[in-house]
Amino acid sequence: MIVNRILSIKGNNVVSIEPDRTLGEAAKLLSDRKIGALLVCDDRQPVSGIVSERDIVRAISDHGAQALSEPVSRFMTERVVTCTTKTQINDIMEIMTREKFRHVPVVENGSLMGIVSIGDVVKLRLEEIEAEAQAIKEYIATA
Numbered sequence: 001m002i003v004n005r006i007l008s009i010k011g012n013n014v015v016s017i018e019p020d021r022t023l024g025e026a027a028k029l030l031s032d033r034k035i036g037a038l039l040v041c042d043d044r045q046p047v048s049g050i051v052s053e054r055d056i057v058r059a060i061s062d063h064g065a066q067a068l069s070e071p072v073s074r075f076m077t078e079r080v081v082t083c084t085t086k087t088q089i090n091d092i093m094e095i096m097t098r099e100k101f102r103h104v105p106v107v108e109n110g111s112l113m114g115i116v117s118i119g120d121v122v123k124l125r126l127e128e129i130e131a132e133a134q135a136i137k138e139y140i141a142t143a
Contacts, residue, residue, distance in 0.1 A: 003092060003106055003116055004085035006124055012114035014105070016041040017072055019048060023059055024068035026051050037103040039115065040076045046112040047105045049076035082107040083116070093121055 016039040017026050026038055030053060040049035051072050059067040059075040067075065082105045083092060092104055102118040 001089040001124065001128065002085065003083055003087045003089065006089070006116050006120045007085060007106065007114045009124070010114075010120055012106075014039055014112060014115050017051070018042065019073035019076070020071050022069055023051070023056060023072055023075055026072050027056050027068065030056075036117065037115075038072075039080075039105055039112070040072055041112070046107050046110060047080050047082065049073065049078045050080050050103060050105070051076040052101070052103065077101075080105060084108045085113055089121060089124060092116060093125075096121070 019040050037052040042048045104116050106113040
């Protein structure tokens, strides 16, 4: 199973924010959209960073509430691991587990194609397991 399968189900809509917007604006956007991370995008590259709920909590913990008036670029994660539409789901799960993050942008040929979250991966894996279990039950019933 590859990442393209997830994108074909959930679509390729990505919520992003510019690096000069405030961390408070990022927090509001995350809350309004009920999502856990925003891609930070500028004109130079498809993904210049990512800011997650964890980044915001860490910023407030380290710098107080005034961090919310600072630019997203100050607190975003700059080293963003990406994948392609052809990346295997098992590889994504391994990367997320090893690196301890929950969102991976999908970039292909210099273009942002979507984003995959740990929730997307778990949902797909559960569907696969349920389909396999059903196939085994049907096989046993006809044997």
